Amino acid sequence: QVQLVESGGGPIQAGGSLTLSCAASGYSYSRYCMGWFRRGSGPEREAVAGISPGSGTAYWADSVKGRFTISRDNAKNTLYLQMNNLKPEDNAMYYCAAAPFSGYCSRRDYGYNYWGQGTQVTVSS
Numbered sequence: 001q002v003q004l005v006e007s008g009g010g011p012i013q014a015g016g017s018l019t020l021s022c023a024a025s026g027y028s029y030s031r032y033c034m035g036w037f038r039r040g041s042g043p044e045r046e047a048v049a050g051i052s053p054g055s056g057t058a059y060w061a062d063s064v065k066g067r068f069t070i071s072r073d074n075a076k077n078t079l080y081l082q083m084n085n086l087k088p089e090d091n092a093m094y095y096c097a098a099a100p101f102s103g104y105c106s107r108r109d110y111g112y113n114y115w116g117q118g119t120q121v122t123v124s125s
Helices: none
Strands: 003-007 010-013 018-025 032-039 046-051 057-059 068-073 078-083 092-100 119-124
Touching: 003 092, 018 032, 018 092, 018 119, 032 068, 032 078, 046 068, 046 078, 057 068
Parallel strands: 010 119
Antiparallel strands: 003 018, 018 078, 032 046, 032 092, 046 057, 068 078, 092 119
16 A cells, blocks of 8 residues: 655744655655645645655755755655745645656656645744
8 A cells, every 4th residue: 555644844934944754655665756746825736846766856846946955765765855944935735746757757746646645834924
């Protein structure tokens, strides 16, 4: 049974830092792209960052570049998102997701077939 379980969210003041984790099980984690997505107050889910099995990274949301760092530990089947200098516009439910790797990691959420339940990040000004 595939499971992706996010943790590490919570309330934080603007300028603060949080590290999200995503524990994966039930599939060949080291062969999958992993991504972080978020949904804020709007209806659409935004692609935040992705990482390949070999730890090649991509930051899809311009607003997080230089502030967020995605990483993975294939030995622990765990994905991370280090978030620094958090801003109120980072308020969102954050989801991790997994997609089979086929040469690159897409930012399109429909390519991801496994999803976690999400962890809420609430940034106050």
